[in-house]
Amino acid sequence: MDDKPATITSDRSPHLTRRRLSVATIHGIWAAMIAALGAPAIAYLLIPSRARRRNDWVEAADVTQLIPAVPLEVAFRRNRVDGWRVVSEKSTAWIVKFPEDIVAYAPQCTHLGCAYHWDSRQTHFVCPCHNSVFSVDGKVQEGPAPRPLDRYQTRIEGSKVLIGPLVTSSRAV
Amino acid sequence: MKAYVSAVSDWLDHRTGLRTAVRTFLYEDIPASSGWHQVLGSIAIFLFLVQAFTGALLAFNYAPTPGDAYNSLRYILTEVTAGRLMRGLHHWGASMMIVIVVLHMVQVFLYGAYKKPRETTWMVGVVLLLLTLAYGLTGYLLPWDNRAYWGTVVTTKIAAQAPLLGPYLTRLLGGDDSIGVVTFARFFGLHVLLLPPATAILIGIHVYLVRKHGVAPSPGDESRPRKKFYPQQALKDTIAIFVVFSILFLMAAVVRVPLEQLADPTDTSYIPRPEWYFLFLFQMLKLFKGPFEVIGSTVLPGLAVLALIVVPFIDRSAIVKVTRRTFAVAVVLFAAIGWGALTTAAVMTTPPGEAQLAIDYSLPTDWLQLSPEEMAGIGYFRAEKCNSCHPLAEGTTGAGPDLTRAGNHRTAAWMIQHFKSPAGVRPGSSMPPIQLSDSQLNTLAAFLLKLNPDNATALAGAPEVAVQGALVYQAQGCADCHIVNGSGMEVGPRLNGLANRRARSWVEEHFADPAKLSPGSIMPAFKLPAKDLDNLVAYLFLLPE
Numbered sequence: 001m002d003d004k005p006a007t008i009t010s011d012r013s014p015h016l017t018r019r020r021l022s023v024a025t026i027h028g029i030w031a032a033m034i035a036a037l038g039a040p041a042i043a044y045l046l047i048p049s050r051a052r053r054r055n056d057w058v059e060a061a062d063v064t065q066l067i068p069a070v071p072l073e074v075a076f077r078r079n080r081v082d083g084w085r086v087v088s089e090k091s092t093a094w095i096v097k098f099p100e101d102i103v104a105y106a107p108q109c110t111h112l113g114c115a116y117h118w119d120s121r122q123t124h125f126v127c128p129c130h131n132s133v134f135s136v137d138g139k140v141q142e143g144p145a146p147r148p149l150d151r152y153q154t155r156i157e158g159s160k161v162l163i164g165p166l167v168t169s170s171r172a173v
Numbered sequence: 174m175k176a177y178v179s180a181v182s183d184w185l186d187h188r189t190g191l192r193t194a195v196r197t198f199l200y201e202d203i204p205a206s207s208g209w210h211q212v213l214g215s216i217a218i219f220l221f222l223v224q225a226f227t228g229a230l231l232a233f234n235y236a237p238t239p240g241d242a243y244n245s246l247r248y249i250l251t252e253v254t255a256g257r258l259m260r261g262l263h264h265w266g267a268s269m270m271i272v273i274v275v276l277h278m279v280q281v282f283l284y285g286a287y288k289k290p291r292e293t294t295w296m297v298g299v300v301l302l303l304l305t306l307a308y309g310l311t312g313y314l315l316p317w318d319n320r321a322y323w324g325t326v327v328t329t330k331i332a333a334q335a336p337l338l339g340p341y342l343t344r345l346l347g348g349d350d351s352i353g354v355v356t357f358a359r360f361f362g363l364h365v366l367l368l369p370p371a372t373a374i375l376i377g378i379h380v381y382l383v384r385k386h387g388v389a390p391s392p393g394d395e396s397r398p399r400k401k402f403y404p405q406q407a408l409k410d411t412i413a414i415f416v417v418f419s420i421l422f423l424m425a426a427v428v429r430v431p432l433e434q435l436a437d438p439t440d441t442s443y444i445p446r447p448e449w450y451f452l453f454l455f456q457m458l459k460l461f462k463g464p465f466e467v468i469g470s471t472v473l474p475g476l477a478v479l480a481l482i483v484v485p486f487i488d489r490s491a492i493v494k495v496t497r498r499t500f501a502v503a504v505v506l507f508a509a510i511g512w513g514a515l516t517t518a519a520v521m522t523t524p525p526g527e528a529q530l531a532i533d534y535s536l537p538t539d540w541l542q543l544s545p546e547e548m549a550g551i552g553y554f555r556a557e558k559c560n561s562c563h564p565l566a567e568g569t570t571g572a573g574p575d576l577t578r579a580g581n582h583r584t585a586a587w588m589i590q591h592f593k594s595p596a597g598v599r600p601g602s603s604m605p606p607i608q609l610s611d612s613q614l615n616t617l618a619a620f621l622l623k624l625n626p627d628n629a630t631a632l633a634g635a636p637e638v639a640v641q642g643a644l645v646y647q648a649q650g651c652a653d654c655h656i657v658n659g660s661g662m663e664v665g666p667r668l669n670g671l672a673n674r675r676a677r678s679w680v681e682e683h684f685a686d687p688a689k690l691s692p693g694s695i696m697p698a699f700k701l702p703a704k705d706l707d708n709l710v711a712y713l714f715l716l717p718e
Contacts, residue, residue, distance in 0.1 A: 022404040029415045036422060037226065037262075040255040044230055047254040050627070083234070084241070084248030 066097040199403035204390040212413035213277035242317040261425030285493035286389035292485035311364040322436030323445035432535035453515035540635035544660035548643035550620025565633035642712020670718035
C-alpha cells in the first residue's frame with residue numbers, strides 16, 4: 001500500500017507525486033488544528049460574556065429636587081457587575097428634567113472619558129480636558145467629542161428617580 | 174505574487190537563516206526502521222503547547238487567590254464564551270499528556286533506546302515526566318473547590334512525611350499549619366511561572382540530544398539506507414497528533430469536568446480523592462500502616478524515581494531487539510499490572526452514592542436564588558409533566574408555547590385561570606386542565622413568572638433533592654416564620670447560610686424537638702417522614718449565604 005502512487009487525476013498529475021500529497025496533508029491537518037483551537041480562542045477573548053446577573057436599579061434623586069432643564073449632579077451607590085464579582089461602588093450622574101421625561105447622563109465625556117461639568121452661566125456642559133461642549137440635551141456643540149453624552153436608563157417610581165443600566169448614546173439615538 | 178513571496182522569503186533567509194534552519198531541522202536523517210512507534214515524543218510536545226495555550230487563555234479570566242479563584246472559574250464556565258471548552262481542553266489535556274509521556278517512556282524503555290550514548294536524553298526525559306506530574310499536583314489546587322482543597326491537604330501532609338526534607342518541603346509549599354493564601358500563591362507560581370519555562374528548556378535540551386545522537390536505530394538498520402524525517406515521518410507524526418487532538422477536542426466538548434462546592438476547610442464529611450493518575454500512590458499508601466507509612470508515601474516513590482534515572486547504568490548490555498529483552502518486557506508488565514491493580518482497588522473502594530447528591534457547580538446555579546415557593550413550583554412543573562409540551566432547555570421546542578417568556582405578558586391570576594380551564598381562557602387550547610389546589614397552582618405560577626430565556630436551562634436543571642426539599646418547606650409553611658433568599662417572615666432566624674452555622678445532625682435533631690436544642694424557641698416540633706426530612710435539610714444546606 002505504501003508504494004501505491006497517489007490516485008489523484010489531474011492534468012498536472014505527473015508532478016503530483018506521493019510526496020506532494022504528503023506535504024499537502026501535513027499542511028491541511030495543521031491548518032485545521034490551528035483553526036479548531038484559534039476560533040474558540042478568539043470567541044473566548046472577544047465575544048462579550050453572557051451576563052447571568054444584571055446591574056440593579058438604584059434610587060438616585062427625588063423628582064421634587066429637579067428644576068426643569070437645569071442639570072443636577074447626583075451621587076449614589078450601586079452594585080456593578082465586574083466580571084465574576086459584584087462590587088458596590090459610588091457613581092455619579094447628571095440628571096435633567098425635561099417636559100416629557102427625565103434623563104440621566106453618565107459623568108464621562110464621550111471623547112476620552114474626562115469628568116465634565118455644568119456651566120450654569122453658558123448653560124451647557126464643558127469638558128475640561130479638550131473643551132468639548134454639550135448642550136443640555138446631551139448633543140455635541142463643539143470640540144472633539146464623537147457622540148452625544150451617554151445615558152443611563154431611567155424610571156420614575158412615585159417621586160423617586162431610579163437609574164438603571166448604561167446605554168451608550170450611539171445606540172440610544 | 175509567487176515571485177514576491179519568494180523574494181521576501183529570500184530576504185528573510187539571507188538576514189536570519191530561518192528557512193535554512195527549518196530545512197536543516199526537517200531534513201534530518203532517520204533510521205530506515207522509523208515509523209509509527211516513534212510519534213509519541215512529537216505528540217507530547219504538541220500537548221505541552223496546547224496546555225500552554227489554553228492555560229494562558231484561562232489565566233486571562235482567572236484570579237489566583239483563594240478569595241476569587243472559585244468564582245472566577247465559575248465565571249469562565251457559566252458566562253465566558255467557549256470558557257467551558259477551554260477548561261475542558263486544559264483538564265483533559267493534562268490527563269492525556271500524562272498518558273502520552275508515560276507511553277513514550279515505555280516505548281523508549283522497551284526498545285532500549287536509553288543505551289549508550291543516549292543516557293542523558295533518557296535522564297532529561299525522566300525529569301520531564303516528573304515535571305508533568307508536578308503540573309498535575311499544583312494545578313489540582315487551582316479550582317479551589319472541596320476536591321482541590323482536600324486533595325492538596327493530603328498532598329502537603331505526604332510531603333511533610335519525607336525523611337529529612339519533610340519540614341523544608343512543607344515550608345516551601347507554604348503549608349506550615351494550614352492550606353491558605355500562601356500555599357495557593359506558591360502552587361500557582363509553580364504551575365504558571367516556574368514549571369512552564371523549566372519544561373520548555375528541558376524539552377529543548379531533550380530534542381537537542383535526540384538530534385545530536387540521532388533517533389535510536391533498530392537491529393538491521395545498519396545495512397539499510399537512512400531516510401529523511403520530512404515528509405514521510407512528519408506525516409505520520411502529524412496524523413498521530415491529529416488523532417490525539419481529535420479525541421482531546423471531543424472530550425473537552427462532550428465530557429463535563431465537574432466543579433464541586435467552594436473549598437470548605439470545616440467540612441469533616443469530605444472524602445478526598447486524588448486525580449486518577451495518582452490513585453495508585455494513594456492506594457499503595459494504605460498497604461503501609463503506622464510507622465511504616467513513610468515507606469509507602471515517600472521512600473518507595475523516591476526509590477522508583479531513582480531507579481528510573483539510573484536505568485541506563487544498570488542495563489549496559491548492547492541488546493536492543495525487543496523480542497530478546499525479556500527482562501525489560503517483564504518489568505513493564507509487572508509495573509502495568511501493579512498500577513492497574515492498585516488503581517482498580519482505589520476506584521472500587523471509593524464510596525458510591527456521593528456523586529448523586531453532589532451538585533455540579535460548573536453549571537449555572539440560578540435556582541439557588543429562587544424563593545422556596547418558586548423552587549417548589551419547579552416540583553409541580555415536573556410532577557405535572559409540563560415539560561413534555563413546554564420544554565425549557567435552550568434550543569428546544571414542544572407542542573405548547575414557549576414558557577420562558579410567559580412572565581412578560583401574563584399575570585399569576587391569568588395563569589391560574591388558564592391552568593384550571595385551558596380552553597376556557599384560550600379557545601382552541603388542547604392543554605388538559607391541571608388538577609392541583611389553588612395554592613399549588615399559585616406556586617406553579619410563581620415559578621413561571623420567574624422564568625426567562627436566560628435562566629430557563631439552569632432552572633430546568635435544578636437538582637431534584639433541592640426541589641423536593643422546597644416542596645416540603647412550602648407544604649409545612651416554613652415561610653410563615655423564616656426568610657430564605659429574601660422571601661418569608663422574620664419571626665425565626667434567616668435560613669440562608671445555615672450550613673455554615675450548624676451541623677446537619679443538629680438541624681435534624683432540632684426538627685424533632687426545637688426547644689431542647691434552642692431553649693426558648695417557639696418553633697413547633699416537626700415529625701417528618703425520613704425522606705422528607707432528608708430532602709428538606711439537603712435543600713436548606715445548599716442555600717447560599
